[in-house]
Amino acid sequence: MAEFLVTGSSGQVGRPAAAALRARGADVLGLSRRGGPGAVAADLLTGQGVDEALKSCGTVLHLAAGNNKRDLRLIGNLTAAAKRAGVGHVVLISIVGCDRIPLGFYRDRATIEQLALASGVPVTIQRTTQFHSLIDQLFSVQKFLPVVLGPRWRFQPIAVEEVVTRLVELAVGAPQGRADDIGGPAQHSMRELHAAWKQATRSRRPGLIVRPPGKLSAAYDAGPNLVPGPAYGQRTFEQYLREKYR
Template sequence: MTTTLVTGATGALGTPTVTRLRAAGHDVRALSRRSGPGLTTGDLLTGAGIQEAVAGADTVLHLATGPRGRGDVEKTRTLLEAAGGAGVRHLVLVSIVGIDDVPLAYYRDKVVVERLVRESGLGYSILRATQFHSLVEALFTVQRRFPIVLAPSFPLQPIAVEDVADRLVELAGDAPAGRVADIGGPEQRGVPDLARLWARATGTRRPVVPLSLPGRLFAAYRAGSALVPGPAYGRRTFADHLAARTGARR
């Protein structure tokens, strides 16, 4: 049985990934700073417990990320040092589509993280995915006190975390493949259109107001830097995500 360590195991992506890995027959160590049933305790920022967590693992899925990426570079250095010493065969990293072109500090750190993995000497696979449905939903829900819903005028291609988890499990079961093909959701839609879907699903009557601003950030998104050309990988649309979410609240 393959022993697989998952960082960020209790997060939005880690939770379905761990479930699918176990269903596929992996012996999973679910890394968390907390202690509890089914968890392997360790802290990537301090390094506490990480050598023990990695020892004997064949594969590591690195999904951990802090709020706005805080500490991601340091966490990756800690993990790579431990993984190298433990003889890990395969490190799978999840990253984000467009990090080379979108001028966000969080994305710049992701570029560094990818470079560290490439230069680590470990066998690796790097998967870039588009924004999760939950992130797009949060873009609108944080505006709950506004009289309108502001929606940037550029396209996105959101994907379900379950679809990303499925691909990560495939990669974990294969040999290291380097940078693999990016994946995105089944639809490319303008954020104002996504906002209108959200407004209908949640019953808000606030008007959706498209927002267009100058600058490199908006220009990169308008140019399609957050999109994946070619056939879509994901199957669950943003409308599907909203239907499941609003149905759960009724």
């Protein structure tokens, strides 16, 4: 079996992460329900085939996610099988501020972290800020609205490829538990992000930036989704937009 196993190896983060590990000369396999070239067949949701997939595997980079409650079962089945197989390191991605922002999806990320840390398997958890592509998508999906809506919060988007670089660095190193959070090169208001997107896409629709009421805005106002101090990421949101919409 491979030295490294990447779950979610066909996804936005998993595919380049597997490629980056192979570029280092590492022996890498992906994990998917159907298998295929460079991938082993296993189902993390049911646990079928996972023990066999992890046999003789040294490190698992866990990047598979359905973005729903099923992700709790994925991490449970993965870490249980990893413990049985004697896997030496499980690396997983999470979200900056997930334990302080009252969104169901974020609470699930925090629970996944807790399950991984309590599993008895050596783990490293890397929290990151939102990807550039997520901010872009927030605006792009509103293409049929007369105005582009956005919450009056601050964000610090980061490039996927820089997150991949960090995850690979962690995967080839020793387990760290909770690693230092990483974020993009700059913090922006939603108004600034929309202005950059509007210019890059040549959109004429105005933006309407509103402050949603309640606990969610109060939480975001405190800035738990931001990473203070020196930035990890170097690629700006404007650079991402120029390359995508040129």
